[in-house]
Amino acid sequence: MQISADTTGPRVRGWIIPISFGAALLLMAMPLPTWAVPYRPDWVGIVLIYWCIAVPHRVGAGVGWSVGIVMDVMQFTLLGQNALSKTVLGFLANQSHLRIRMYPMWQQCTAVFLLLSIDIGLVTWVHGVAGNIKVGWSAWWPAASSMLIWPWLFIILRDARRRSYIC
Amino acid sequence: MDPRRPRWQSLRLIVLMSISVGLMIIDHRSENLSYFRSAVALAVKPLYEMSALPARLGAWVDRASRSHMDVREQYDRLRGEQIVLKSRLQKLEALEAENRRLNRLLAASRKVGEEVLLAQLVEVSLDPFTRKVLVNRGVRDGAYSGQPVIDPDGVIGQITHATLFTSSVTLLTDQSHAIPAQIRRNGLRVVVYGLGVPDRLSIPYLAQDADIRDGDILVTSGMGGRFPPGYPVARVTEIVKDPNEPFLGVTGMPVARLDYTRDVLLVWQVVPDDADPAQDEPDTGNGQAEAASDVAVQGANDGG
Secondary structure, three states: OOOHHHHHOOOOHHHHHHHHHHHHHHHHHOOOOHHHHHHOOOHHHHHHHHHHHHOOOOOOHHHHHHHHHHHHHHHOOOOOHHHHHHHHHHHHHHHOHHHHHHOOHHHHHHHHHHHHHHHHHHHHHHHHHHOOOOOOHHHHHHHHHHHHHHHHHHHHHHHHHHHOOOO | OOOOOOOOHHHHHHHHHHHHHHHHHHHHHOOOOHHHHHHHHHHOHHHHHHHOHHHHHHHHHHHHOOOHHHHHHHHHHHHHHHHHHHHHHHHHHHHHHHHHHHHHHHOOOOOOEEEEEEEEEEEEOOOOOOOEEEEOOOHHHOOOOOOEEEEOOEEEEEEEEEOOOOEEEEEOOOOOOEEEEEEOOOOOEEEEEEOOOOOOEEEOOOEOOOOOOOOOEEEEOOHHHOOOOOOEEEEEEEEEOOOOOOEOEEEEEEOOOOOOOOEEEEEEEEOOOOOOOOOOOOOOOOHHHOOOOOHHHHHHHHHO
């Protein structure tokens, strides 16, 4: 799915997307001190949102599902739990890409917070349906921390995308 | 609308969501997906390895920079410890033999011994709402779902998913975990529930006049047949007696150091052919990792 203008670009072109998802999964797996664990940003979620709004013809619900399955295996959660929430996240971000692109940064942050809240809400629903796990408001911390990370991640990924000539 | 975007977005969404829900239902009700899990786990293994790199580097630097004197000192201390333990072991072996004889006299059915295999923690759960760890032993080493896992101090939890090379262990403190236990002092049977927070366990449903005290040690009772009896589980840390409540509010702390250990032991229950319980171990991994017959070692560690 490449456009003719791209063909002169460096070879890394298409790889930046899987590489960024790999890095996000790595950051999710990175050991953190116990107190910091509840605040760990949803790296995979924000990277997914970024690619959904930047290259909506490449990344959407399908990619979200695949990354979600990998997350399920890595976190030993119920298989399909993150796949479901990331599918929905990918779909919603993909659908609203034109709108989110236009937003100024602070509004983008709010949009990211909302999208991730929906993602977390789905996960807590699954928790509730599957077992006796009670999840408090602390489940929403990652949405807040991801919102703070967003501007920086946005800049980094935008540069990476431009450098690898993906559009 | 971007003309390059694929069509049928909503249809794709619905299909993928149904697949996810289907997977969840299958995964929740059966073990059929363990091969799929194994395959994906294998594919993301490099990521695990990379995420553990800083910790491993730290450990290596620590080891490389430790002075000869320190090592010497540690060696002497460990040697001393080993001599003490060995001497205790002798006595325990004699006691075990005697116990077996007496059991045979009584024709008791509780002749179950245990075999263990050393495993190492590879990864701690990434999901803050579950308390699970990943160990480097899997189906290949004979690990199975429901297998008890202990450390030198006491019970850690049980294996909930065994894949080919790794297994995930649900810790005692996980919210979905409960373990039948009894008070070592008087044999009162209890069930110990995890709360989902580190180092706290709940012991509910005890009558207001139950004989339980602060500092009581709870050991596995062997009920349910999953955990072998006698391993320490928790220490009672707090008892709240509220006359308005039907039950006592009892909280405990795991005896095992759940958040600190790196080496854990997987336990197999085997029925010995009277003579030597160490002989009939069916599933051994590689030679250096397996400890010998371990109830004795276990006893020696927590006995003194």
